[in-house]
Amino acid sequence: MALLFPYIKKFHAISGFKLYLNFILMIIVAMFEGISIYLIMPMLSVTGVFDMDNSDIPVISWLTGIVSTIPASWQLIVLLVSYVVLVLGQALLQRYQIIINNTIQQAFFRTLRIETYEALLYANWSLYVRKRKSDINHMMTTELANVSIGTSQALRLGTSLVFSIIQICFAMWLSIKLTLFVMICGILLAFFSRRFLKDAKKLGSKTNKLSQEYLGGITEHFNGMKDIKSNRLEDQHLDWFQKLCRRMEHNYIDFVTLQSTSQMFYKVISAMLIAVFGYVSLTLFHAEVGQIAIIVIIFSRVWPSFSGFQASWEQIQTTIPAFKNVLEMLKECENSKDWVLGSRDSSPNTVNSGLELESLECRQVYYKYDSTLTSYALENINLRILGNQMTAIVGSSGAGKSTLIDLLIGLLKPERGQILINGVPLFEMNMSDYRNMIGFVSQDPFLFHTSIRENMQLVKPDASDEQMWEALKASASEGFVKKLPNGLDTIVGDRGIRLSGGERQRIVLARALLKKPAILILDEATSALDHENEAIVQDALERLKGKMTIIVIAHRLSTIRNADQVIVLENGRVIQQGGYQQLTNESNGAFSKMLRYQ
Numbered sequence: 001m002a003l004l005f006p007y008i009k010k011f012h013a014i015s016g017f018k019l020y021l022n023f024i025l026m027i028i029v030a031m032f033e034g035i036s037i038y039l040i041m042p043m044l045s046v047t048g049v050f051d052m053d054n055s056d057i058p059v060i061s062w063l064t065g066i067v068s069t070i071p072a073s074w075q076l077i078v079l080l081v082s083y084v085v086l087v088l089g090q091a092l093l094q095r096y097q098i099i100i101n102n103t104i105q106q107a108f109f110r111t112l113r114i115e116t117y118e119a120l121l122y123a124n125w126s127l128y129v130r131k132r133k134s135d136i137n138h139m140m141t142t143e144l145a146n147v148s149i150g151t152s153q154a155l156r157l158g159t160s161l162v163f164s165i166i167q168i169c170f171a172m173w174l175s176i177k178l179t180l181f182v183m184i185c186g187i188l189l190a191f192f193s194r195r196f197l198k199d200a201k202k203l204g205s206k207t208n209k210l211s212q213e214y215l216g217g218i219t220e221h222f223n224g225m226k227d228i229k230s231n232r233l234e235d236q237h238l239d240w241f242q243k244l245c246r247r248m249e250h251n252y253i254d255f256v257t258l259q260s261t262s263q264m265f266y267k268v269i270s271a272m273l274i275a276v277f278g279y280v281s282l283t284l285f286h287a288e289v290g291q292i293a294i295i296v297i298i299f300s301r302v303w304p305s306f307s308g309f310q311a312s313w314e315q316i317q318t319t320i321p322a323f324k325n326v327l328e329m330l331k332e333c334e335n336s337k338d339w340v341l342g343s344r345d346s347s348p349n350t351v352n353s354g355l356e357l358e359s360l361e362c363r364q365v366y367y368k369y370d371s372t373l374t375s376y377a378l379e380n381i382n383l384r385i386l387g388n389q390m391t392a393i394v395g396s397s398g399a400g401k402s403t404l405i406d407l408l409i410g411l412l413k414p415e416r417g418q419i420l421i422n423g424v425p426l427f428e429m430n431m432s433d434y435r436n437m438i439g440f441v442s443q444d445p446f447l448f449h450t451s452i453r454e455n456m457q458l459v460k461p462d463a464s465d466e467q468m469w470e471a472l473k474a475s476a477s478e479g480f481v482k483k484l485p486n487g488l489d490t491i492v493g494d495r496g497i498r499l500s501g502g503e504r505q506r507i508v509l510a511r512a513l514l515k516k517p518a519i520l521i522l523d524e525a526t527s528a529l530d531h532e533n534e535a536i537v538q539d540a541l542e543r544l545k546g547k548m549t550i551i552v553i554a555h556r557l558s559t560i561r562n563a564d565q566v567i568v569l570e571n572g573r574v575i576q577q578g579g580y581q582q583l584t585n586e587s588n589g590a591f592s593k594m595l596r597y598q
């Protein structure tokens with residue numbers, strides 16, 4: 001219930017006046033339907049199906065009175081035409097109302113989709129460090145789709161609520177006692193069938209978890225297919241998949257069983273009530289055929305509303321866990337907003353936004369990924385990187401090199417200590433401008449499934465072919481790109497040309513160089529290159545030295561021969577710092593040992 005309020009509030013904010021229009025239309029449609037039912041009574045009477053005394057039934061007696069003023073030969077025709085006109089009017093309005101209903105639902109779905117995507121896009125990197133990628137995919141696909149189903153059910157519920165109230169009003173006109181009797185039965189039945197709702201919610205939660213497990217599993221498996229195949233793990237994975245599919249199947253059947261049981265429950269009770277009522281009215285109260293017809297009409301109009309409520313309510317219960325998850329994710333994103341947000345007005349892709357880097361400094365910086373842990377990924381980091389110099393960060397695997405880079409870029413925030421840019425604390429700066437100063441090539445370079453040209457233009461939309469070829473040349477990619485079937489327009493990725501790890505790395509490097517950033521950061525950016533291509537890239541970096549600040553992470557120490565400064569990390573601490581030659585000469589130092597191993 002606590003979730004319902006934010007849901008309705010959001011719904012109202014998005015739908016605006018259309019929601020009211022929808023309700024007004026629903027009321028009119030329901031009125032039309034009610035009136036058309038009323039017409040059945042005098043019609044039956046006029047046709048002589050049975051002779052009923054309508055005198056004490058309001059409206060019907062009035063309608064019958066009007067009909068009796070029409071010549072007998074015209075009565076049936078007038079009634080039939082009125083009936084058709086009413087049904088036609090109702091059908092037209094209903095069609096319009098269905099369209100509005102769906103417009104509201106789709107607008108809600110679109111807004112929620114965009115809101116969730118935007119929130120995720122502008123969440124800071126630490127959120128992505130905590131979350132599984134497949135869980136985010138699950139949120140953007142299955143959970144949002146479930147919320148949309150819930151919305152359509154909520155609208156249906158709203159529709160049937162308005163319908164029921166109007167049907168009940170009409171029924172009350174026919175017979176207050178009978179209608180109250182039907183309503184009390186319905187309320188009692190709803191009370192005793194709360195179990196169905198509880199079970200539906202539980203099943204909804206289970207469905208959510210299962211589909212999350214499904215998406216997470218298959219994403220991981222297809223990403224790791226090479227490892228699965230090379231280690232002959234197919235059978236294990238098939239076994240896992242079969243078990244999961246079986247659980248999903250059972251879960252679905254459980255839901256269908258639950259829904260059909262509750263529907264059956266309602267149908268049987270309704271038949272029993274009609275039978276008991278008919279028997280009691282005929283045998284004990286000697287009711288007339290006309291009155292029995294009224295009973296049947298009331299039951300047939302009011303009762304389905306109760307079972308319709310139950311079905312919609314059950315379906316909504318199954319989608320509430322998804323809505324809860326979406327809201328939780330939105331809240332989490334709100335609490336981990338990216339620091340660039342405050343400074344979003346700066347135009348994107350502004351190269352070098354006027355800022356000149358003189359120094360980049362870490363002062364007693366501490367960082368840990370999980371606040372509940374006692375161990376730090378980085379501990380008491382003190383270092384100074386000078387502008388337009390080349391700084392290398394080295395250290396064994398897990399030493400904290402990538403974490404340090406993420407902190408320097410401002411993707412992560414230190415738990416303690418400060419990062420200073422030209423003496424100004426990083427998080428007091430315009431983060432958008434600062435990020436625009438950076439060209440970054442990560443350990444796992446990523447290209448979008450589009451042409452090389454478009455991939456490069458992402459960072460510099462107005463880049464000319466000449467500038468692109470210059471960057472490609474500097475990253476040792478010119479040769480192989482020229483050989484591709486469509487050159488710069490070759491599509492890379494799944495259905496395009498498959499690039500090798502080294503080729504991909506070089507294109508991403510070219511993209512970073514094209515931006516001509518003030519700070520170029522390369523995290524293992526040449527690890528997949530052969531010696532010849534690495535030498536070309538090194539020459540290019542050598543030419544860039546003095547024009548931009550270069551920060552390089554490298555396991556292969558040959559890459560950093562020309563570095564002005566080397567920082568050696570071990571277990572999250574800086575253990576050595578100095579010029580390349582100076583550290584090489586410290587024969588007992590960690591850096592010399594690393595050089596000897598290589």
Ligand SMILES: Nc1ncnc2c1ncn2[C@@H]1O[C@H](COP(=O)(O)OP(=O)(O)OP(=O)(O)O)[C@@H](O)[C@H]1O
Nearest residue numbers: 129369370377395396397398399400401402403404
């Ligand atoms: N997302 C994460 N969640 C929790 N711990 C992490 C995460 N990423 C890294 N770590 C931990 O932080 C420490 C430093 O990792 P980091 O990736 O910075 O090392 P690295 O020196 O770049 O390693 P490599 O050379 O293998 O890339 C490691 O102990 C690692 O287990």
